[in-house]
Amino acid sequence: MIRLDGIAKNFGSHAALNGIDLEIGDGEFVALLGPSGSGKTTLLRIIAGLAFPDFGTVRFNGEDVTDLKVADRKVGFVFQHYALFRHMTVAENVGFGLSVRGRRERPSKSQIRARSLELLELMQLGGLGGRYPAQLSGGQRQRVALARALAVEPQLLLLDEPFGALDAKVRKDLRRWLRRLHEQMGLTTIFVTHDQEEALELADRVVVMDHGVIEQIGTPEQVYMEPATSFVADFVGETNHLPGGLHVRPHEIEIVSSGGRPLLVETVFRKGGVWRVEGTLNTGETVEIDVDAALSPPASGDSILIEPRRIRTFTSNGARP
Amino acid sequence: MSARTQAPGAVQISLIVLALGFIALFLVLPLVAVFAGGLSKGLAVYAVALVEPDALAAIRLTLLVAAIAVPLNVAFGIVAAWAITKFDFPGKSLLVTFIDLPFSVSPVVAGLIYVLLFGAQGWLGPWLAEHDIRIIFAVPGIILATIFVTFPFVARELIPLMNEQGRDDEEAALSLGASGLQAFIRVTLPNIRWVLLYGVLLCNARAMGEFGAVSVVSGHLRGLTNTMPLHVEILYNEYNFVAAFAVASLLALLALVTLVLKSIVEWRFGYQSGRAGH
Numbered sequence: 001m002i003r004l005d006g007i008a009k010n011f012g013s014h015a016a017l018n019g020i021d022l023e024i025g026d027g028e029f030v031a032l033l034g035p036s037g038s039g040k041t042t043l044l045r046i047i048a049g050l051a052f053p054d055f056g057t058v059r060f061n062g063e064d065v066t067d068l069k070v071a072d073r074k075v076g077f078v079f080q081h082y083a084l085f086r087h088m089t090v091a092e093n094v095g096f097g098l099s100v101r102g103r104r105e106r107p108s109k110s111q112i113r114a115r116s117l118e119l120l121e122l123m124q125l126g127g128l129g130g131r132y133p134a135q136l137s138g139g140q141r142q143r144v145a146l147a148r149a150l151a152v153e154p155q156l157l158l159l160d161e162p163f164g165a166l167d168a169k170v171r172k173d174l175r176r177w178l179r180r181l182h183e184q185m186g187l188t189t190i191f192v193t194h195d196q197e198e199a200l201e202l203a204d205r206v207v208v209m210d211h212g213v214i215e216q217i218g219t220p221e222q223v224y225m226e227p228a229t230s231f232v233a234d235f236v237g238e239t240n241h242l243p244g245g246l247h248v249r250p251h252e253i254e255i256v257s258s259g260g261r262p263l264l265v266e267t268v269f270r271k272g273g274v275w276r277v278e279g280t281l282n283t284g285e286t287v288e289i290d291v292d293a294a295l296s297p298p299a300s301g302d303s304i305l306i307e308p309r310r311i312r313t314f315t316s317n318g319a320r321p
Numbered sequence: 322m323s324a325r326t327q328a329p330g331a332v333q334i335s336l337i338v339l340a341l342g343f344i345a346l347f348l349v350l351p352l353v354a355v356f357a358g359g360l361s362k363g364l365a366v367y368a369v370a371l372v373e374p375d376a377l378a379a380i381r382l383t384l385l386v387a388a389i390a391v392p393l394n395v396a397f398g399i400v401a402a403w404a405i406t407k408f409d410f411p412g413k414s415l416l417v418t419f420i421d422l423p424f425s426v427s428p429v430v431a432g433l434i435y436v437l438l439f440g441a442q443g444w445l446g447p448w449l450a451e452h453d454i455r456i457i458f459a460v461p462g463i464i465l466a467t468i469f470v471t472f473p474f475v476a477r478e479l480i481p482l483m484n485e486q487g488r489d490d491e492e493a494a495l496s497l498g499a500s501g502l503q504a505f506i507r508v509t510l511p512n513i514r515w516v517l518l519y520g521v522l523l524c525n526a527r528a529m530g531e532f533g534a535v536s537v538v539s540g541h542l543r544g545l546t547n548t549m550p551l552h553v554e555i556l557y558n559e560y561n562f563v564a565a566f567a568v569a570s571l572l573a574l575l576a577l578v579t580l581v582l583k584s585i586v587e588w589r590f591g592y593q594s595g596r597a598g599h
Contacts, residue, residue, distance in 0.1 A: 049496075050495075070492070070495050071500065077492070077496040079492070083492070083493040084493075085507075087512065097499075100507070149496075149497075152497055
């Protein structure tokens with residue numbers, strides 16, 4: 001179990017993290033989600049021991065590891081740009097963690113090699129052990145980086161924007177594959193992302209961050225359906241702002257035949273399985289609505305009446321009333 | 322549509338001829354002249370000029386100076402580049418400025434600094450005299466002046482590369498359980514090896530060829546404190562042109578060898594980094 005208490009970190013006069021409290025259970029799959037500058041990567045690096053907090057404590061299984069260096073924390077860290085050693089083969093990369101151990105704990109060369117090849121097999125990279133990182137595709141490099149991190153049998157796996165540098169198709173495959181790997185191995189995993197879709201799809205729990213503080217911790221369902229602050233409502237999923245501080249998701253607005261607010265339709269287009277209707281209220285706000293693809297959508301220039309099915313309100317400081 | 326794909330026109334041809342002519346006039350011709358001058362009285366005279374005791378002493382001293390100055394500056398250059406690119410600390414930009422100092426100071430001034438510090442009339446002169454330590458007009462002074470002049474070569478080559486490579490590789494090594502030393506030897510050093518070798522070659526060429534700073538501190542004692550460049554000057558001033566050119570040709574040969582090695586290194590480095598996907 002990982003426990004963070006009152007973590008704060010400043011870079012010069014800029015507060016990167018401000019009073020972070022967080023508990024992560026064994027075997028959990030947690031996403032740190034936030035825009036750039038939210039402090040999510042700094043938090044991940046502090047958990048890893050690659051950065052150190054100015055205040056607060058980091059505990060692994062009750063033991064205070066705040067001042068422990070990364071080498072002594074038994075964590076696997078996967079870097080955004082993989083950081084594979086370019087002068088080593090794939091197999092040597094994977095075996096690196098075992099080969100730098102002290103003489104007494106170090107497996108023999110042939111054992112290290114066997115273990116590396118075994119891991120590469122698990123990562124569906126069998127047969128690529130003799131290649132150099134530059135000879136691999138982005139998705140393959142990512143999996144080599146993962147194999148290398150897992151080779152030292154870490155108690156915790158940390159991934160910094162693991163899919164950030166990959167194209168959409170590879171990203172999706174790799175996402176699904178990582179989810180399966182987590183289910184197989186049950187290793188506690190924390191990953192950083194700015195992509196809400198990624199966080200909602202992969203994680204058991206999502207930690208939404210902004211400006212160095214945690215805005216909300218919850219399951220993907222909770223974060224999406226019951227955002228704790230207006231920031232979360234805006235950042236996770238799409239949100240319309242209606243007059244009076246009301247937040248409504250596009251799929252939570254209905255077109256009605258009487259009552260409701262008048263909306264002047266501007267554009268209509270197909271968005272995946274639904275029609276996306278965009279228009280303006282008579283009070284000037286732009287509103288987006290999702291209409292079931294089976295229905296015929298209004299045309300541009302139509303005036304329609306809309307009624308939110310579910311609304312959320314936030315006070316002026318962004319919290320829920 | 323791009324000019325590059327067209328056959329060279331009159332302008333391109335004349336520019337190429339101009340460039341080649343310039344190189345021939347200012348680089349190739351003097352080089353040929355040096356070797357021609359050295360060999361003008363035949364191979365025997367050339368050989369004698371190189372093996373006479375004063376010339377041998379100068380060659381030996383030059384090698385000694387390079388053998389001490391180059392490793393020291395390689396060690397310093399790696400440590401400085403490592404500190405500057407992998408860590409944040411107060412005074413970092415000041416250190417970068419200091420590394421560049423020998424490039425911006427005239428070598429003669431560099432030599433004079435040592436005379437002012439260690440010379441008989443210098444700040445530390447009386448104390449050194451009392452303890453019978455000779456630095457100026459002796460080998461230690463020549464080594465110090467050479468170290469000063471060749472100080473930036475290795476660090477200057479390494480810093481841009483190590484900046485570009487960032488800290489991820491080292492952090493990855495540390496996260497896998499490597500010690501700082503293991504990360505340095507097994508990850509950092511292989512990442513910089515070709516550029517490091519390039520820096521060493523440049524540093525060595527300058528260490529062997531330095532004239533100004535060494536001239537000020539040497540005292541020109543024949544067979545004792547003359548390096549090869551100083552020996553060349555003395556021979557030349559004595560109108561012993563053949564011998565002067567013979568020794569000079571040896572220095573020129575060093576430059577040529579350095580150039581060839583540098584090309585090989587650049588070729589290897591280009592190949593390596595191409596393979597690494599940069």
